[in-house]
Amino acid sequence: xxxxxxxxxxxxxxxxxxxxxxxxxxxxxxxxxxxxxxxxxxxxxxxxxxxxxxxxxxxxxxxxxxxxxxxxxxxxxxxxxxxxxxxxxxxxxxxxxxxxxxxxxxxxxxxxxxxxxxxxxxxxxxxxxxxxxxxxxxxxxxxxxxxxxxxxxxxxxxxxxxxxxxxxxxxxxxxxxxxxxxxxxxxxxxxxxxxxxxxxxxxxxxxxxxxxxxxxxxxxxxxxxxxxxxxxxxxxxxxxxxxxxxxxxxxxxxxxxxxxxxxxxxxxxxxxxxxxxxxxxxxxxxxxxxxxxxxxxxxxxxxxxxxxxxxxxxxxxxxxxxxxxxxxxxxxxxxxxxxxxxxxxxxxxxxxxxxxxxxxxxxxxxxxxxxxxxxxxxxxxxxxxxxxxxxxxxxxxxxxxxxxxxxxxxxxxxxxxxxxxxxxxxxxxxxxxxxxxxxxxxxxxxxxxxxxxxxxxxxxxxxxxxxx
Amino acid sequence: xxxxxxxxxxxxxxxxxxxxxxxxxxxxxxxxxxxxxxxxxxxxxxxxxxxxxxxxxxxxxxxxxxxxxxxxxxxxxxxxxxxxxxxxxxxxxxxxxxxxxxxxxxxxxxxxxxxxxxxxxxxxxxxxxxxxxxxxxxxxxxxxxxxxxxxxxxxxxxxxxxxxxxxxxxxxxxxxxxxxxxxxxxxxxxxxxxxxxxxxxxxxxxxxxxxxxxxxxxxxxxxxxxxxxxxxxxxxxxxxxxxxxxxxxxxxxxxxxxxxxxxxxxxxxxxxxxxxxxxxxxxxxxxxxxxxxxxxxxxxxxxxxxxxxxxxxxxxxxxxxxxxxxxxxxxxxxxxxxxxxxxxxxxxxxxxxxxxxxxxxxxxxxxxxxxxxxxxxxxxxxxxxxxxxxxxxxxxxxxxxxxxxxxxxxxxxxxxxxxxxxxxxxxxxxxxxxxxxxxxxxxxxxxxxxxxxxxxxxxxxxxxxxxx
Numbered sequence: 054x055x056x057x058x059x060x061x062x063x064x065x066x067x068x069x070x071x072x073x074x075x076x077x078x079x080x081x082x083x084x085x086x087x088x089x090x091x092x093x094x095x096x097x098x099x100x101x102x103x104x105x106x107x108x109x110x111x112x113x114x115x116x117x118x119x120x121x122x123x124x125x126x127x128x129x130x131x132x133x134x135x136x137x138x139x140x141x142x143x144x145x146x147x148x149x150x151x152x153x154x155x156x157x158x159x160x161x162x163x164x165x166x167x168x169x170x171x172x173x174x175x176x177x178x179x180x181x182x183x184x185x186x187x188x189x190x191x192x193x194x195x196x197x198x199x200x201x202x203x204x205x206x207x208x209x210x211x212x213x214x215x216x217x218x219x220x221x222x223x224x225x226x227x228x229x230x231x232x233x234x235x236x237x238x239x240x241x242x243x244x245x246x247x248x249x250x251x252x253x254x255x256x257x258x259x260x261x262x263x264x265x266x267x268x269x270x271x272x273x274x275x276x277x278x279x280x281x282x283x284x285x286x287x288x289x290x291x292x293x294x295x296x297x298x299x300x301x302x303x304x305x306x307x308x309x310x311x312x313x314x315x316x317x318x319x320x321x322x323x324x325x326x327x328x329x330x331x332x333x334x335x336x337x338x339x340x341x342x343x344x345x346x347x348x349x350x351x352x353x354x355x356x357x358x359x360x361x362x363x364x365x366x367x368x369x370x371x372x373x374x375x376x377x378x379x380x381x382x383x384x385x386x387x388x389x390x391x392x393x394x395x396x397x398x399x400x401x402x403x404x405x406x407x408x409x410x411x412x413x414x415x416x417x418x419x420x421x422x423x424x425x426x427x428x429x430x431x432x433x434x435x436x437x438x439x440x441x442x443x444x445x446x447x448x449x450x451x452x453x454x455x456x457x458x459x460x461x462x463x464x465x466x467x468x469x470x471x472x473x474x475x476x477x478x479x480x481x482x483x484x485x486x487x488x489x490x491x492x493x494x495x496x497x498x499x500x501x502x503x504x505x506x507x508x509x510x511x512x513x514x515x516x517x518x519x520x521x
Numbered sequence: 522x523x524x525x526x527x528x529x530x531x532x533x534x535x536x537x538x539x540x541x542x543x544x545x546x547x548x549x550x551x552x553x554x555x556x557x558x559x560x561x562x563x564x565x566x567x568x569x570x571x572x573x574x575x576x577x578x579x580x581x582x583x584x585x586x587x588x589x590x591x592x593x594x595x596x597x598x599x600x601x602x603x604x605x606x607x608x609x610x611x612x613x614x615x616x617x618x619x620x621x622x623x624x625x626x627x628x629x630x631x632x633x634x635x636x637x638x639x640x641x642x643x644x645x646x647x648x649x650x651x652x653x654x655x656x657x658x659x660x661x662x663x664x665x666x667x668x669x670x671x672x673x674x675x676x677x678x679x680x681x682x683x684x685x686x687x688x689x690x691x692x693x694x695x696x697x698x699x700x701x702x703x704x705x706x707x708x709x710x711x712x713x714x715x716x717x718x719x720x721x722x723x724x725x726x727x728x729x730x731x732x733x734x735x736x737x738x739x740x741x742x743x744x745x746x747x748x749x750x751x752x753x754x755x756x757x758x759x760x761x762x763x764x765x766x767x768x769x770x771x772x773x774x775x776x777x778x779x780x781x782x783x784x785x786x787x788x789x790x791x792x793x794x795x796x797x798x799x800x801x802x803x804x805x806x807x808x809x810x811x812x813x814x815x816x817x818x819x820x821x822x823x824x825x826x827x828x829x830x831x832x833x834x835x836x837x838x839x840x841x842x843x844x845x846x847x848x849x850x851x852x853x854x855x856x857x858x859x860x861x862x863x864x865x866x867x868x869x870x871x872x873x874x875x876x877x878x879x880x881x882x883x884x885x886x887x888x889x890x891x892x893x894x895x896x897x898x899x900x901x902x903x904x905x906x907x908x909x910x911x912x913x914x915x916x917x918x919x920x921x922x923x924x925x926x927x928x929x930x931x932x933x934x935x936x937x938x939x940x941x942x943x944x945x946x947x948x949x950x951x952x953x954x955x956x957x958x959x960x961x962x963x964x965x966x967x968x969x970x971x972x973x974x975x976x977x978x979x980x981x982x983x984x985x986x987x988x989x
Contacts, residue, residue, distance in 0.1 A: 055741035270547040273523035344812035424892035
């Protein structure tokens with residue numbers, strides 16, 4: 054994919070050379086001559102990747118990287134640090150500043166382009182998630198800023214390695230930094246990776262076969278492991294394999310002899326990235342589920358009820374099974390609000406919701422219908438059973454007053470419940486709701502704190518035979 | 522990226538050869554020997570791409586492709602048809618069956634791999650969206666099946682071409698099939714593409730410069746055009762450029778001499794894909810916005826109110842401006858529900874919501890607070906102005922009874938409104954709501970159908986000076 058790349062370097066000739074290379078590969082190139090200009094360019098132009106020189110007067114590369122990554126708006130922009138120095142201490146320092154990778158000058162073209170492609174691909178994917186986040190915000194969701202300075206420690210690592218000696222060393226290095234290091238010594242066992250579900254998979258290229266790379270490829274092809282970061286460990290002569298691996302979707306690699314600190318730092322980088330992505334995903338899930346949940350009681354909302362009641366009735370119609378429905382209204386609820394105030398009223402509604410949930414079965418569907426009204430849909434349930442549930446709920450509610458905060462005495466709440474049952478055939482959701490609603494109003498008129506069924510003709514005998 | 526590729530061919534030697542090539546590139550390979558087996562494999566294994574032979578006994582490739590694409594679960598899986606025949610009629614037939622591309626045997630490796638990479642990348646991106654869709658469904662959203670058999674016509678095409686002759690021909694071909702063909706004759710004008718915002722961009726490689734490819738690259742680097750399909754038109758000797766273009770994110774290409782039907786078919790394929798993606802996006806937006814909207818009235822819901830009131834107050838505090846808040850409750854609403862039934866009650870609530878919206882300003886925020894209670898947040902508004910709005914609303918409501926369906930006479934609804942204003946400084950949203958709520962209760966006690974302010978001390982004089 055094409056991308057906008059920001060080159061940051063205080064040596065004009067370096068900038069020029071790199072810019073020419075990238076332009077030749079059809080990348081869009083931006084440049085900055087020092088750290089301050091780099092930060093401004095990142096804010097202004099939102100590049101897809103930053104190639105960042107380490108040694109610069111003023112703000113050095115480490116500091117620039119840290120500032121880019123600290124800003125939640127920019128944290129997903131990959132930063133590759135480029136340095137004339139090849140020592141591991143610098144690499145570790147860069148990675149800990151949040152850099153996604155570290156390359157040594159003179160940068161070899163094939164490696165550079167492979168890295169860029171890999172990081173840009175990842176960035177575009179994150180961008181898709183972030184766009185959704187931005188949309189959420191525009192619509193009015195408030196998301197907490199994601200903690201981008203996660204240390205990337207205390208993770209769950211999977212190590213795939215069949216050499217006894219090296220394995221031990223890696224387990225020791227990564228074990229100190231992480232919660233768990235699980236070892237798999239069979240390169241065919243991609244399924245186990247999915248089962249274990251770690252934060253990062255480290256794969257050693259230590260046999261002559263291409264099994265390690267095939268495993269990486271398989272992990273990328275399986276839905277369950279497609280997004281898990283993969284880090285390869287290999288030798289300098291594996292360079293061609295590394296390039297291939299990046300194309301396949303491997304995220305990073307490190308060369309032997311293993312520098313312990315660098316290994317830890319690279320794993321942390323991947324853990325951070327994974328957590329960032331997970332977090333974007335969780336926000337998304339939370340926002341979606343809000344759309345179907347009543348925020349006060351945590352029950353489903355009316356929208357959910359109306360879309361699902363139809364589906365339940367269709368299913369039950371096919372198997373010729375009855376659907377029962379309870380319409381539940383808290384008696385004299387307005388008085389509670391008037392005497393105790395809204396926040397106590399809310400507490401009472403919450404508690405009613407909880408009690409309803411406790412008294413129904415897992416496959417029943419409870420929703421807040423509105424105000425102080427609740428609905429329970431009971432699939433595959435004859436009206437006798439539904440009446441039993443309603444009676445029990447009604448009784449319990451009357452006998453167990455509700456405690457509320459800021460008040461010593463408990464509030465007695467009673468319920469009026471109407472119960473209906475589908476007649477099968479052409480019964481509609483609307484009618485089922487209406488029948489239960491009518492029955493509930495009869496319960497109100499009849500003095501409240503009671504259950505009234507609205508049985509279909511065919512169910513009449515069964516209902517009359519009920520106790521109470 | 523690695524991927525699971527399904528090879529469908531009734532000639533075992535063809536399967537074997539292609540499988541070896543793909544395995545060598547670290548793809549996961551699945552195979553099927555006929556159309557029926559192919560459809561089963563697609564359902565069972567959900568491959569990332571299908572390479573589909575056209576000529577097979579039983580179900581031929583066209584029919585297999587059609588069936589894959591007809592199924593909403595599989596429609597996003599790219600299908601590349603492979604045939605021994607090179608005629609354009611077949612290509613068009615394949616594209617119209619929903620194929621994403623059409624290759625002629627013997628397939629040249631570089632082209633094949635470039636196509637696969639490009640289609641797999643797109644598929645992974647769509648997969649991200651689809652996953653969200655699947656999550657939505659699991660959470661309980663009901664999405665209409667996306668119409669995958671969209672013809673891909675009546676689109677908005679942008680043609681970038683600086684040759685007078687060819688341009689005319691293309692405009693004629695595509696113009697017959699589409700709503701609009703806009704021509705840009707300047708390869709530097711990527712910005713105009715974003716401004717016009719078409720469904721597909723067709724770029725002709727017809728100058729000796731690399732300007733066309735640079736334009737494609739630039740379109741892929743800009744947020745606004747990153748997702749728009751790009752189709753290149755070039756000559757057979759541009760093969761290397763085509764491969765490069767696919768890597769850059771161009772979606773398809775077609776070679777001169779232009780076959781009119783093939784051009785139309787390829788453009789349709791891209792339009793279909795674009796619409797599919799747009800639809801996934803719209804579903805997402807709709808689901809999200811539901812989370813913040815009261816489904817009955819279309820106003821913001823309480824969740825939205827509570828997150829945004831804080832933000833509004835923070836902003837106003839900084840600029841030392843007052844925030845006024847109305848708490849609006851419909852009088853004796855329970856009686857309406859009791860006398861006319863819930864559905865009439867709902868109509869009345871909807872109408873109250875609409876009247877509130879009509880009587881406030883664009884930057885005021887109206888929400889359904891719950892039941893028959895509504896809230897309006899008025900930033901940068903002194904209480905005198907808020908009282909004016911509340912009085913007008915109260916009066917209009919009392920004087921203009923509400924028409925409801927199924928009843929000739931209209932329903933008179935009155936409102937009790939409490940109005941509060943922030944005192945600045947350490948004022949909290951909670952307190953602002955409470956003050957308005959208290960005032961609203963005073964309005965109720967005072968006989969309903971009236972507005973009561975709860976002014977802060979500092980605003981007292983101003984309020985006392987108000988008429989009425």
